[in-house]
Amino acid sequence: MQSSTRSVDVVVVGAGLAGLAAAIRVARAGLDVVVLEAAETVGGRVRTDRVDSMLLDRGFQLLNPSYPAVRRMVDLEALSLRRFGTGVVVARAYGTYRLMDPRRAPRSLLGDLSGGTGSLREKLAFARYGITTAYGPVSRLLRRPDVSYGVALDAAGVRGELRHAVLEPFLAGVVGEDRQETSRHFVDLLLRSFARGVPGLPAAGMQALPEQLATLLPACSGWPTSHRFY
Numbered sequence: 550m551q552s553s554t555r556s557v558d559v560v561v562v563g564a565g566l567a568g569l570a571a572a573i574r575v576a577r578a579g580l581d582v583v584v585l586e587a588a589e590t591v592g593g594r595v596r597t598d599r600v601d602s603m604l605l606d607r608g609f610q611l612l613n614p615s616y617p618a619v620r621r622m623v624d625l626e627a628l629s630l631r632r633f634g635t636g637v638v639v640a641r642a643y644g645t646y647r648l649m650d651p652r653r654a655p656r657s658l659l660g661d662l663s664g665g666t667g668s669l670r671e672k673l674a675f676a677r678y679g680i681t682t683a684y685g686p687v688s689r690l691l692r693r694p695d696v697s698y699g700v701a702l703d704a705a706g707v708r709g710e711l712r713h714a715v716l717e718p719f720l721a722g723v724v725g726e727d728r729q730e731t732s733r734h735f736v737d738l739l740l741r742s743f744a745r746g747v748p749g750l751p752a753a754g755m756q757a758l759p760e761q762l763a764t765l766l767p768a769c770s771g772w773p774t775s776h777r778f779y
Contacts, residue, residue, distance in 0.1 A: 559581070565759070566593065566758070569759055570618060584766070592756050592759035595607075597756035599754075610750070611633070612630065615745040631749050636649035636650055666710055670706075671708065672711055675705070682741050684744075690741070693737070695733060695734050697732070698731050699729025
């Protein structure tokens with residue numbers, strides 16, 4: 550704890566990604582903000598350890614460049630994003646299957662149509678749903694009835710192996726629930742970002758992201774050190 554005191558407009562507790570984004574928005578609005586952080590570095594759970602010559606991110610972390618907040622706030626070129634392939638590998642008891650984005654990997658289309666991860670009918674139904682979600686205007690997405698995303702997939706005809714073996718476990722990990730009760734508006738916006746962007750990792754590890762965000766905050770003068778986090 551610092552013995553000196555200072556009056557500020559806003560105090561943000563925690564220098565994770567959410568805290569940093571909130572502080573940047575407050576600072577851009579012309580208010581005086583200070584971020585309180587117990588750790589020695591920014592990032593919260595987004596951390597990168599260096600072991601010998603290896604960079605080891607803590608936990609499962611990816612950066613999708615199509616997220617609106619990322620486009621507004623992040624200098625992607627400075628992060629030297631290393632992008633992944635556009636697809637998933639599905640492990641079943643009777644083998645593994647690769648589902649790729651046919652727009653970016655057209656040679657994979659024949660394998661994608663195999664029955665191991667759902668029928669052709671179901672895949673075409675999800676393709677229709679995905680195209681209207683990814684490329685229609687956001688205003689039209691938000692005018693859809695805001696039912697749960699499970700109900701929305703039912704209505705779209707996505708009810709077979711593709712849903713149970715691929716979509717349900719993937720989305721459960723993203724939204725943090727497996728009962729498919731999350732707002733379809735929220736999930737539609739996620740699917741839109743997944744379809745429009747290719748996730749990757751910064752060349753220096755995921756911690757490079759919060760470190761870059763920290764540089765967007767004005768330095769706090771009058772404190773014992775020049776650091777802006779306390």
